[in-house]
Amino acid sequence: MARKSWIQREKKKQKLEQKYHLIRQSLKKEINQVSSLIEKWEIHGKLQSSPRNSAPTRLHRRCFSTGRTRAHYRDFGLSGYRLREMVHACLLPGATKSSW
Incomplete structure (x- = not known):
């Protein structure tokens, strides 16, 4: 936070x-x-x-859940690591984790 x-x-x-x-x-x-x-x-x-x-x-734009300014994704309003956690938990519809 x-x-x-x-x-x-x-x-x-x-x-x-x-x-x-x-x-x-x-x-x-x-x-x-x-x-x-x-x-x-x-x-x-x-x-x-x-x-x-x-x-x-x-x-600065801030993540609405953590308040972090860096690695902010405008489309979701989240920081990078928070976005990744939510994608893993299937909380964001239409977003999938890519792996290769």
Whole structure:
């Protein structure tokens, strides 16, 4: 299980990202529409002044059962070893363990 502080930090980042999502999106549209380089720098400065953790690339996907961030499979929402355990136990329909 992941540390609770890491999970809380991730939730805080998600809230911050949702708060600044529309602002960041509108500033990016403005950058694409403006032709003057000076105006682009000004808009880019506004974009950079937003909190660092408001960027969506700072978020991590987590396994919903263990909280692990690495080896995360988006289709199932599970980490790799948890996915393998569930496939062995036949808890995931349509998924089979391959062996050769």
